[in-house]
Amino acid sequence: MNFFKYPQLVQASQNPPDLKKLLTPERITSFQAEAAGLKLLYATERVSDPILHALFSLADDRQAVNQMKAMQAGERVNAIQGYESENRPALHTAMRDVFEASKRSPIAQAAVDLAKKEIEKLRMFLPQVEEFTDIVQVGIGGSFLGPEAVYVGLKAYSLKGKRAHFISNVDPDETTKVLSSLDLSKTLIIIVSKSGSTLETMTNELLAREKLKDAGLNPKDHLIAVTGKESPMDDPAKYRASFYMWDYIGGRYSVTSMVGGVMLGFTLGIETYLEFLKGAHEMDLVALEENPKKNLPLLGALLGIWNRNFLNLPTVAVIPYSQALARFPAHLQQLDMESNGKHINKEGKVVDYNTGPIIWGEPGTNGQHSFFQSIHQGTTIVPLEIIGFKETQYGEDLMVQGSYSQEKLLANLFAQAIALAQGQENSNPNKVFTGNRPSSILFAQKLDPFTMGKLLAYYEHKVVFQGFIWNINSFDQEGVQLGKKLATEMIKTFEEVRGRKVPTYKLGEAYLKNLE
């Protein structure tokens, strides 16, 4: 991958379009794309038609859409050529391809059949646990962030009296706080770990079992397993029910598998959960579109590549103007940074260009009263990915001083995009806004379950498309292994210090002196 093979883009990046001059009503109207009811408004990105066309060529050269087709067909996209690697497919799209009969590769078909079976199991299971009011999901990483983001996002659609809670961290205070606030006799606890051996999750499972026993309950009646078939957790003697996931579902892509399914089915009801899956599936089809103006995730990916590799912007802030999406940036942080925070390409060569940026964000308008000072006037330019909806979820609103709250919310959303692009001159240097700070807006009618599914899949595919273009493996996470290895050393050191032995790990011993 050599971005300098694109002289037009390199040249354009030296003198990118000046939004202060270019931002007109016509540009706002024409620089947009729409698919599956989602609109991407990108008039405030520093692009022009020639730049877009050059970016489309780049996607074409990198066979982006063909790679997406290969992924959805079950080819082994999770691999590094010439080296030991996970060497397997990434078939999260099969988890929601459960609505129509269609022609699929045998591998995708097999994954779809298994996914359908789990959904049917869930449909049969839910009526058996109707007397429960609360469900605690014990899991970390992808077994936590995506499910939590979707649960919080769709809380307005939860069944009356059904609530979910999450325990992720190995921090024992977290487990105590969550479990001590609940009536455990009415609580189900899902343990989620593909390997059945995640340190944090296994530890918290045992803490939860103790708490259930202390409350005079039989843990087995309350515990549900979500795990890989034949993992150490796949043991009917220990769980009320077990649901399966597979090695072709990466943690950060697992929300639409049973990793999210059991908890969301419990809180939303099975039909609403299926609506959510349907939305994701609809976006999966959009991602197969050849025309990048219709392929929304690909278009979003290319705008990101422009900002990252040509305008050299190190971060991206995701700003949903919807408090329901408060935890969505934390999910995207994992999805994007764990997928594309890589330093070698798919042939095992060190890359000489930037890969995945730092992803962060908080809801608007909150962010405006926090870090937006820096977004407008700081020395590091931050492109924004703004998300907004025309309608509220609850349908409750009030006119105050001539306008509704939802109107105020959206007025702020659009005003920020304009202000960042246009800037402002002033004789007081502290009131000068340099402008030309890029943003885009992803816009939909309403954050309902169907739209939530589309939004989730939009970002999954945007990230994967960027990985395809950067020629990296977006599906493994070797970068987390060294920390795990050294943590094991450190735990041993703790045990040695506790047992008054001389620790063998001298760096660890030096740190543990701070605990004396």
Place this chain on the structure above:
Amino acid sequence: MNFFKYPQLVQASQNPPDLKKLLTPERITSFQAEAAGLKLLYATERVSDPILHALFSLADDRQAVNQMKAMQAGERVNAIQGYESENRPALHTAMRDVFEASKRSPIAQAAVDLAKKEIEKLRMFLPQVEEFTDIVQVGIGGSFLGPEAVYVGLKAYSLKGKRAHFISNVDPDETTKVLSSLDLSKTLIIIVSKSGSTLETMTNELLAREKLKDAGLNPKDHLIAVTGKESPMDDPAKYRASFYMWDYIGGRYSVTSMVGGVMLGFTLGIETYLEFLKGAHEMDLVALEENPKKNLPLLGALLGIWNRNFLNLPTVAVIPYSQALARFPAHLQQLDMESNGKHINKEGKVVDYNTGPIIWGEPGTNGQHSFFQSIHQGTTIVPLEIIGFKETQYGEDLMVQGSYSQEKLLANLFAQAIALAQGQENSNPNKVFTGNRPSSILFAQKLDPFTMGKLLAYYEHKVVFQGFIWNINSFDQEGVQLGKKLATEMIKTFEEVRGRKVPTYKLGEAYLKNLE
């Protein structure tokens, strides 16, 4: 401010210390500092003794400690010379300087006297509202993020049956969700706005008043004002009680004023709240230390300057290994980015060096299962500010597979610092870790109210010290004004469209076409 006046630092930054070779038990033991029970462990920062001494000279040249003394004495540190500016003191330290009689400047003494008066009002007020169980804080920016972070951080110390909730966003779904989950007859609602005119807060106040009326309650019995004296909100006819703040308390520095005080006094009780203030005050005294090795916030500030201006790292990730600090990074995001995301210096000249970085973060170990892939192997180096505590808050823990959860948590904390610094070689390029990725660890005994106060003030002063060294005004926020102005235009456009008039603001009209 010309960093290139420091040739030793510039030269050292070309070839910074190689942690892969240098990280030894001796370095871990000697590269630390301690003050007021907080330790800063910086063996895994890319510094050497000569670099530290050069950084200390820089602080000396910039009169950092003298500027801190001036701030605490009430000089007008919030000003831009030669231009219209807020031109006032920043006296948040006076809010907690309420424990001993000491010699103060007349301005600081006056602020201390006023702070004491509000604390006494609060002490008298709390017994009058003992029958209430819930308190909702309506406020945005500094009236939300800091108070929320401290409330969540100290939830383990909340009085039994006392809970706090927050409404910040103008998103009407947020207000509906929070208020509909509560028994309003037992709920107090605090409206927090210094100006008494914040759009979001005033709108949410009216929504709350409607909800109270709908529930057959008299709003005045439930509403408390926290506002500037003589603001439009300072009206005893409308509120059960009013508490004051002053223009010398910036929103992001206001947690220890009544902005945090009323809610924290209600949930923690007045004595525990005073413990928290005492901790902050203790760190205020540390910030006056001349010796940078004893002045922990100054030392932290200088390590940050090294990473930002010499190693050119654009972001900082704050990773508390404590789930209770889950919302602390969001507070620091505002505190740091709104204070130091500036492009002009205190003489109104455009700066030619980087100011405040992008601040983001999530708790560990959660982050390890999310974005740490990128921290270890991504192409953008991210310095970490790790926070940890020896003891748990609740004192509940369990030995699983030979170690306690708290030990596992801390083992992971130290292991990450070591792994990032040391890296790892491997014949498989995907298993190579380049190392030399900097981090520091802030370590204390236990996250109790006293320590929470110290931690809050540590970061306040670290940020302010960086502002002093960068020669910028860390106390204003002109960068939020343009967005507000254009939002007003947009709200008018909404009203015109709703009233079927032709909008005058054509850019706004173009965006609103997406709502048709």
